[in-house]
Amino acid sequence: TQLLEQSPQFLSIQEGENLTVYCNSSSVFSSLQWYRQEPGEGPVLLVTVVTGGEVKKLKRLTFQFGDARKDSSLHITAAQPGDTGLYLCARVQGAQKLVFGQGTRLTINP
Amino acid sequence: DTEVTQTPKHLVMGMTNKKSLKCEQHMGHRAMYWYKQKAKKPPELMFVYSYEKLSINESVPSRFSPECPNSSLLNLHLHALQPEDSALYLCASSQVGWEGYTFGSGTRLTVV
Numbered sequence: 001t002q003l004l005e006q007s008p009q010f011l012s013i014q015e016g017e018n019l020t021v022y023c024n025s026s027s028v029f030s031s032l033q034w035y036r037q038e039p040g041e042g043p044v045l046l047v048t049v050v051t052g053g054e055v056k057k058l059k060r061l062t063f064q065f066g067d068a069r070k071d072s073s074l075h076i077t078a079a080q081p082g083d084t085g086l087y088l089c090a091r092v093q094g095a096q097k098l099v100f101g102q103g104t105r106l107t108i109n110p
Numbered sequence: 111d112t113e114v115t116q117t118p119k120h121l122v123m124g125m126t127n128k129k130s131l132k133c134e135q136h137m138g139h140r141a142m143y144w145y146k147q148k149a150k151k152p153p154e155l156m157f158v159y160s161y162e163k164l165s166i167n168e169s170v171p172s173r174f175s176p177e178c179p180n181s182s183l184l185n186l187h188l189h190a191l192q193p194e195d196s197a198l199y200l201c202a203s204s205q206v207g208w209e210g211y212t213f214g215s216g217t218r219l220t221v222v
Binding site for chain 2 (some may be wrong): 010029033040041043044045048088092095096097098099100101102103105
């Protein structure tokens with residue numbers, strides 16, 4: 001199993017601040033997905049990054065795939081309480097096995 | 111319809127009970143999955159069905175028995191569970207070979 005390491009594990013910041021969370025692996029992967037999970041719900045796919053160096057934006061969220069395709073980051077600008085949740089990076093191993101990192105639990109305080 | 115629907119949303123069962131979790135999707139996805147998520151942990155894969163055939167079993171105990179009656183439905187039959195099996199059980203679906211997964215809201219299972 002090729003591990004995905006996420007950091008930080010927990011992050012609590014004030015509304016309006018910026019933040020970055022990271023997803024790292026010692027292995028190269030062909031693509032990486034980011035999900036957000038709210039309490040009592042299933043994960044929701046935010047983005048898939050495929051190309052080394054790729055940057056994708058989703059409103060105030062910016063996702064980057066490392067040039068070597070071993071790492072990825074998620075940057076949130078001007079965080080809002082609605083951004084609170086568990087952020088998970090994930091990759092597909094083999095044909096269909098989606099494997100998640102340990103997650104970053106984000107709390108945005110009003 | 112872009113949803114995966116799971117029922118029931120909550121389930122409490124005794125260790126001698128038999129119950130089933132149900133999952134349904136109408137997106138034409140031909141791969142369906144069961145995941146288990148314990149508190150403060152990420153989801154962990156249990157089973158994968160591809161074209162209605164079981165393709166991956168992650169060494170799950172036999173007290174969990176999956177079934178895929180057709181391309182839209184996925185069941186998880188539960189029997190003689192233990193309290194440590196209490197968790198959020200998530201169903202997901204995707205196109206075969208497509209990496210975008212759609213998850214249901216899960217069934218919160220408590221074994222007493």
